[in-house]
Amino acid sequence: MNAVEIESAISDLALEPFDAAEFPFTFLAAFGNKETALKRLRAGNNNASDVPGGVLLRSNIHIAACEPGTVGDTLKALRVSPATTKAKAKFILATDGQTLEAEELITGETITCDYPDFPNHFGFLLPLAGISTIKEIKDNPIDVRATSRLNKLYVELLNENPDWARAERRADMNHFMARLVFCFFAEDTDIFNGDGLFTKTVEQFSERAGSNTDQVLSEIFRAMNIKLAERATAQPRLPSWANTFPYVNGGLFSGSTEVPRFTRMARTYLVHAGNLNWKKINPDIFGSMIQAVADDEERGALGMHYTSVPNILKVLNPLFLDDLRAQLEAAGDNRAKLLNLRKRMAHIRVFDPACGSGNFLVIAYKQMREIEAEINHRRGEAHNKSEIPLTNFRGIELRDFPAEIARLALIIAEFQCDVLYRGQQDALAEFLPLDAQNWIVCGNALRLDWLSICPPTGTGVKVVADDLFGTPLNQAEIDFENEGGETYICGNPPYVGSNVKPPKDASNEQKERLKKEAESRKADLKLVFEKRTSTFGTLDYVAGWFMKAVDYGKQTKTATALVTTNSICQGQQVPILWPLILAEGYEIAFAHTSFKWKNLASKNAGVTVVIIGLSNQASKRRRLFLAEKEGTLTVKDVENINPYLIPAKNVIVAPRSSPISGLAEMSFGSMPNDGGHLLMSFDDATSAIKQHEVQPKFIRPALGTKEFINGIERRCIWVRQADYEDASANIWLQTRFESVQEKRQSSDRAATKKLGDAPYRFGEVRQTGAEDVMIVAKTSSEQRDYLPVSIFPRGAIVTEAFAFYDAPRWCMALIASRLHLVWVATICGKMKTDYRYSNTLGWNTFPVPLLTEQNKADLTRCAEDILLAREVHFPATIADLYDPETMPDNLRHAHERNDEVLERIYIGRRFKNDTERLEKLFDLYTKMTADTAKATPKKQRGKMA
Template sequence: MDVAKTLSMNEIRSRAARFARDWKDEPGDERQQAQSFVRDLLGVYGITEPRAAFYEKRVKRSSTGARGYIDALIPGLALIEMKSAGKDLAAAEQQALDYIDDLPDPEVPRWVITSDFRRFRLLDLHSETGTAPTEFETSELREQADKLAFLAGYGERTFGSKAQEAASIKAAKLMASLYEALEGSGYDDHEASVFLVRTLFALYADDAGLWDRDLFLEFLETRTAEDGSDLGPELSLLYQVMGREPGRRQSNLDELIARFPYVNGGVFEEPLSIPSFDAGMRKRLTDAAMFNWSAISPAIFGSLFQAVKDKTARRELGEHYTTETNIMKVIGPMFLDELRQRFTDGYHDTAKLKKLRADMGRMRFLDPACGCGNFLVVGYRQMRALDLEVLLRIQELSGETARTMFFTEEHLAVKLSSFHGIELEEWPAQIAATALHLVEHQANQAMELALGAAPDSLPLDKIKSIVVGNALRVDWAEVVEPSADLYVMGNPPFIGHKTKATAQRDDLRVVWGAQFDGYLDYVTGWFKKAADFLGDRGGHFAFVSTNSIVQGQPVPALFRPLISAGWRVAFAHRTFAWTSEAPSAAAVHCVVTGFDRITKGRPAVLFDYDEPRGEPHRVPVTEQINGYLHDAPNVYVDTREKPLADLPVASFGTMPADGGNLLLDEDAHAIAIADPIAAKYVRPFLGAKELVQGKSRWCLWLEDLDPSDLRHSAFLRERVEGCREWRSAQTPTGDAYKLRLTPHLFRPNSKRPTSNYVCVPRHVSEARTFFPVAYLEPESISGDANFTIADPEGLAFAALSSSAFLAWQKAVGGRIKSDLRYSSTLTWNTFPLPTLSDEQRAAIIAGGQAVLDARALHPERSLADHYNPLAMAPDLLRAHRQLDAAIDKTLGLRGTATEDSRLRALFTNYQQLITAGELAMPAKPIRQRRARAAS
């Protein structure tokens, strides 16, 4: 039994030559010959069925409202407009564009083809660069046949475009509509999933050249009733036939159904109950069949397809996919960039190119959190694309022809069987396998287009390399053999240490064993398992994660055991926003970290971003990339109870615990100031907003309260009594209740500064050029939203105001999203300011005073105003440069220092302070005590 098969490019070129000869001497009359010309042209590319194209489709011109006729329309793919010989094709193209506005969305084409019988003009409506239309002579069709190869189902040769993203989102919405219809009818969820995967394959194959174009659409329109009553049984029969070899099919099958090829690959194996459809559901399916599915990206569409089961995700399709740009941030520096460089280096050397292909053939890939398979899909597609470039160059150098370079699957260097995945749930695992089939077909098409020969896409090989299971419990060796040629990559779940479920904590305990630390994010289980799995064999692993793993307390817990085991950070992307292009999509602040054991001949690569949604730029690496993603020594900054340097201790501000009774807003402040007794006890109060934004707030500070004043001031009496009542109503075991007997006082704070002090906000925008801190007199009361540091001489203020401290805070401190989170134990107590001489100390304090003097020139400005990165006063900038010069000098830096050079010096100094014994014993890390208590 014959089955449909995509025309090879050799067949197409042969047909094109015949077409050019047949039409060479024809007069080229639009009225008499247009339809014959178009039918013959489509026949060149294997489109022979009447239903594959609409001829003389009636539409309305958007510019005039007048009725007109499209000469030929292949829905979702191409519009063809004919003119008589010698007519203006640019005008014909404009007429075609006029027609497009009247088409329903699924029918809108990507390509506009105009012709006057002598010439062709081709316009790509998805071009993102404003590329001019392509023109060529009809007599040149054989040589230019690849330009119209999309008519035969050959896919695009450029991927990851905005057009593909848009097409993929549209396609996913169509599938979501089908799923909603099946779900609403009560069809079993698992069977609906399998049914959707089969339907996806049929829709894609209908446009991608796996069988005659629009064969599936023809089946829907001619073999099923409009009311949908027989659609379920007919589809069930069709899918059963597609899962059966031709030799095992019944001989009396319907002629149209018999034209569908054998698919196999596990897609059509499982028996399903027959779904019931109605007219609306059939309409949804036929609308989907009108769409051009060859335009989708399997990687993007896979993510979207995975989201159709979630009602919230369905409402916001377009926000639930991983952009290919972000995937390339992993696979580019991990392996692809090096392979492409080898291609460039060996461009004129056949032996080197063949060696490159052989090495690519040994490479294996594993995504142990593969989801819908987008990392595997993009990785496979990129490897196949590079292999094709290498083959083409070998052909040029050796003089081999396409005939002598015919390939079956066994002859490919890059095989689908080299790509493996582990996924927790069955649904995305099915999508991953299907997406790999689709991208393999696209790769085969590209090879066929370029070389004239490629492996057959059908029947599909059953993908056995996607395993369903918990990746942190599955033995990875049962999925793929560990080796130096294995690349482990992916995007494991984003779950922070505070949000892990009990089962996930148990997963981490199993993976980390005795090295388990309660601060570790869930994603770190994949890092540890990959390192243990590869062992001392070598290999490579790289994962996307939230940026929390390279900040604060988790850094030592993750990087110390990995680097101690012989791994190094081979490449990394510092913090960037991992998000889709959708305007309402929430960004997750992420990093990429890649590990290997290679040090010689392969320098580490580091990428940074000026802002989270910006483009990456490469940062030079002279030494190594440490766990904080800086070119600096491999040191681990543990929390400390006391400062490492000769600096004063930081503590929390004072907590009112008053129910709002001891704090004064503007109205209460006015009443208190008007009361001569209460006015004696009014003090400025600074919470976070008051400190940074300059807001006004006050409090009643009654440490030295004269009891007679309480008797003579109704305002004071009312406020203190209100505090007593509030505290008495609190939980008896809480601190506020215990303070009910001293309702005139804030919560006791033995560390409250009694001299001039620095007030430090807990959280600061990453956009600040300097860390904004205030220098206050003790009469100003700081709330517990800030830290306070007693600092009568101003050294602590100067240190905190320096660029060196801001660099240290950014590097080792924690964050909330991208905002900086100050910590006394992690960033202040570990700040490695060297031991200072009297001269150095005086210079630093003078620099801090210069900053205060510059601020005093504009007393009306808040800290937020002073440190607006777009509007800092020149005097204040000069003062900070003076301060930076004094501190940089103590770090051994000369001239203009950068953030990276400061950090390199700070990490080096930290290492020296810890290891050289300047302190007899470093303070016991708080983190380690807590971790032991937690376990």
């Protein structure tokens, strides 16, 4: 269950009559526990509670419903209970139906509240569903609760008004929801005269059955679009109860005032939403949550779209906020310096070309207002009107509803800041009517001209829109004084790879839609890159935003910081994208290395991202933020950050046809191209030998990555040309050969057809079958601390994996090292979340110092010790042995010894961390490539080579 579903479930529970016997089970169900598990608890089979009335869910919570007035004593009993400790419960909770108390045992944090109010603390309890609690949600759950209410209303209205669910009317539905959000906020913040004016008016003048609710809302909306001086003559005449609402305009209530039909339930949901305290709404949280309400596919993930403020500040602080704060500190109480800083801030533009519901813009605005407020305080001008125009916070968003919410979130943020820094009276005096100018554009960011949307100098208004919340393209030029101002581009563009496959259970409609979206993305990237490179097809979609930002920076003073998947700083994308960026004079001014961009999903799933700050006027001080362990961050000032986010020169590693360090050659395994007729299971091979009299010499072990890692026994037919006639005499083998021949000759490729002449052998043969084999996995889970590599005896045939043939054993020590893992993770990149190996990019580029015979002997011993450590645990598979949670101690010690021996060869000691490892590897690689270039003889001009 997601956060919104949990909030809804426990809110329903709090409204029901308290049933002491049923409460623990209903409570657990509200947090997503399955009915089968609850049945076992009810039956007492799995309930190990030793407290009267208690229910204990292992590794989760110990709950007890108790007699009235005994909540405190019961919670104490739960805390000291041996069963609580033994079951590793994370929470304890006691309630008598009047009071509820709970405690998180690890932190000691507690809550105490009246029983009906416990849903207000649901953020505290979210870890019970495997959802990591975010501070903003924990402290103020209104955002999730509001999202929950609006989602119920939205779904109910679409069910009652199917015509509003069609594509051509969905924008009207979303616009209606934006109007409601404004009304809920306005009635709780005195923007409307009278506490709860909007909700009370709907309750009083609409029928309980909901039959005329649409008419009541329509009249309220119409009133807010008519100036007070014009209301007496308005036709049709406004009802007196609608006339009490202020004139709002700003485009929010202009145009059609049509409202969808309401049912009794829809009216109830509307009233419940209105009864929340919207004064506490947090626009930077709420906006990103509510945008999912309007998306059929995203609605299943409601509440998971929240991007935490600390993560956003990882982008904004080093981009420009840290500099503003430093200027503020340097100014002290100097009035002139403070004034200059305030003027500078008034000219700063923040531009998010993938703004969604405006998270980055809202946070940037609020942070700048905080700095401005401190300036005003030091100058004795605390009640001054803000000089930071809202229209300096520009954005582009592809979908219309998030773009509407982004504008609304900024408007709410402005009002809240005015209340906080200037007082309620001043804030209200200047809030209405809303401004009708457009500054968030709805459109495709990779197809729009960013300079026209966020121009480098102040311009006059090109078009003043009638509708603030329905921006047509190319209507973003706003009148603001900005000569000489700075522009900061920031945001979190979409994470889409170059080759996105539909899920296996996708319908034909979904597949067609995904195909069209992929084609559209390719067309977008073509517009950005086709004049620069022909190889842009393998780039991730986010690369387009980086290139557009670079182009924008050619025309005006700017700096950029974007959140992106780490794939554009790894593997084959680096030599495609980064030479283009560096060639334009841009450098990486700061960067955050890989970390999880978390959300409110169960188990806190998150994509692995990096943050890259670009500038064409970067200072000599480059800041590298290293997220080395969960929750720890190291900041280093470095001379340069290269495209791999390593403090080293701007070296780009390209694939090589042979090892740079003079090591053994590695090749990919042999490819059957057989239609499955040369490969077989262990049982089929056994049957072929015993029942079909196939000679054992024609059946060999077949090893691909999957077989190697998971210990799967697989076999293949392996026949030399000299033995073909002998093998063909066996009917079973001959039948297989004929099937291979038929499959190959049915191919459209001439080369494959030709292979039909030799149906007894693999399509691509890279070994004789008489060599010792060292196998290297093609992919490996990022959870493993070492790359899977092993040695197999003569006769094994390698298929879907990389291999050495008759290579020295010390090569295994190199592959199995931490040094090689971090090199491959950086240079080769990943497939989804797995390490993706490449012989040309990972092995052939791997820089190794010149090894002495003693070095080789020491490394050989290390490799053998690793193999012996594995043997102790036979028949455990590589997957079993290299699970980081259960890796045997003797095997880990063997690897650590291997790392120590190898790293001493490099620098005479162990490396401190992976960053230091990569610094050394890049330094060595740079020297080796320079030496290789010097050693390559140049052809003489004008003569035959």
